[in-house]
Amino acid sequence: MTLLETILIKLGIAPKPIFDTSLNLARAKTILVGNKLGIFEKLSGHSLSAQELATELDINEHGLSLLLDALWGVGYLQRKQGVYTNAKVAQKWLVESSPRYMGNLLRHFDDLWEPIGWLDEAVKAGKPVRNLYDYMSEHPAAWRNYTLGQKDMAMASVSEIVRKVKLPPQARRLVDLGGAHGYHSVAFCRKYAQLTAVVIDFESAVKAGQEVVNQEGMSDRVSFKVGNYITDDIGNGYDVALLFSIVHGDPPETNIATIKKVYDALNPGGLIAINEILSYRGKKESEFGLLFALNMLVNTPRGESYSYDEVRGWLQDTGFVSISRADLRRLPAYSLVLATKPA
Numbered sequence: 358m359t360l361l362e363t364i365l366i367k368l369g370i371a372p373k374p375i376f377d378t379s380l381n382l383a384r385a386k387t388i389l390v391g392n393k394l395g396i397f398e399k400l401s402g403h404s405l406s407a408q409e410l411a412t413e414l415d416i417n418e419h420g421l422s423l424l425l426d427a428l429w430g431v432g433y434l435q436r437k438q439g440v441y442t443n444a445k446v447a448q449k450w451l452v453e454s455s456p457r458y459m460g461n462l463l464r465h466f467d468d469l470w471e472p473i474g475w476l477d478e479a480v481k482a483g484k485p486v487r488n489l490y491d492y493m494s495e496h497p498a499a500w501r502n503y504t505l506g507q508k509d510m511a512m513a514s515v516s517e518i519v520r521k522v523k524l525p526p527q528a529r530r531l532v533d534l535g536g537a538h539g540y541h542s543v544a545f546c547r548k549y550a551q552l553t554a555v556v557i558d559f560e561s562a563v564k565a566g567q568e569v570v571n572q573e574g575m576s577d578r579v580s581f582k583v584g585n586y587i588t589d590d591i592g593n594g595y596d597v598a599l600l601f602s603i604v605h606g607d608p609p610e611t612n613i614a615t616i617k618k619v620y621d622a623l624n625p626g627g628l629i630a631i632n633e634i635l636s637y638r639g640k641k642e643s644e645f646g647l648l649f650a651l652n653m654l655v656n657t658p659r660g661e662s663y664s665y666d667e668v669r670g671w672l673q674d675t676g677f678v679s680i681s682r683a684d685l686r687r688l689p690a691y692s693l694v695l696a697t698k699p700a
């Protein structure tokens with residue numbers, strides 16, 4: 358789109374709803390399909406024509422040509438005399454050998470395509486047509502995309518998180534509720550030499566997480582426990598508890614109970630660290646947070662995005678002190694909420 362066209366849309370002269378819907382829908386799916394078909398992987402370090410790529414992928418050349426041109430149009434490929442290569446954005450974020458790889462996460466977003474199509478039904482009923490966890494239980498590949506996708510996201514922000522979440526110097530034991538891939542625990546254990554961690558999650562997440570931790574060579578410090586942090590014992594004697602991207606999956610009363618459980622499981626002076634997509638960014642309601650609440654509506658029975666004030670209230674009422682918040686810069690929609698159990 359030209360600058361003039363963008364201005365005309367902003368001024369309300371050109372019809373904004375067309376571009377907010379049809380264009381965004383097509384742009385999103387084009388990138389997801391490029392990722393799904395492995396196009397960015399094939400073009401990593403290679404320049405190929407549509408014909409060569411169609412032969413390599415064993416798919417129709419006409420359909421592929423249209424997709425490649427669209428990927429060029431949205432800025433994910435470069436095109437010169439009918440030959441394609443990755444644009445910087447694809448090479449940086451969508452090629453597996455890159456430390457910034459987000460391809461698993463995009464595969465997970467692809468798995469969310471169908472449920473977001475049922476948004477109208479979910480809005481009318483106030484609940485999802487299908488619970489994502491039920492679906493994933495029957496589709497192990499989807500669960501793997503989900504867990505490794507969360508790891509992709511963790512990779513983007515973990516160095517900032519470890520810098521902003523300062524553990525008490527005597528910290529020895531960490532519990533990571535719904536810790537899935539275990540990568541946050543790995544990073545904390547790397548920074549704090551005395552620390553060991555236990556990740557509590559469902560069986561399918563633990564399976565993928567164990568692979569990640571083995572690859573990182575940290576299985577002697579980061580262990581896994583298959584379990585449900587709501588209904589099962591989570592242990593005790595911890596110096597720090599991570600509740601990263603789990604609060605949005607549960608209703609308020611469950612979150613209050615989980616925070617109380619964590620309070621009881623922490624040593625005096627212990628730290629609780631919550632990482633969340635909050636519905637407010639600073640004093641302003643966040644577009645991402647508000648849209649994410651719909652994502653929760655279509656995928657979970659009662660998940661939603663919460664405000665900092667709500668989360669702070671739950672912590673305060675439980676007895677936590679020194680409650681603070683830090684917005685993440687490397688993952689712009691996310692915020693840390695930190696609090697301490699009195700010593």
Ligand SMILES: C[S@@+](CC[C@H](N)C(=O)[O-])C[C@H]1O[C@@H](n2cnc3c(N)ncnc32)[C@H](O)[C@@H]1O
Nearest residue numbers: 507535536537558559562584585586587601602
């Ligand atoms: C959005 S992911 C977050 C993963 C990781 N904490 C992170 O921030 O990257 C939520 C994780 O919580 C797990 N989970 C959700 N409810 C759970 C429960 N009641 N007991 C154990 N794990 C749960 C899911 O299986 C999933 O791995």
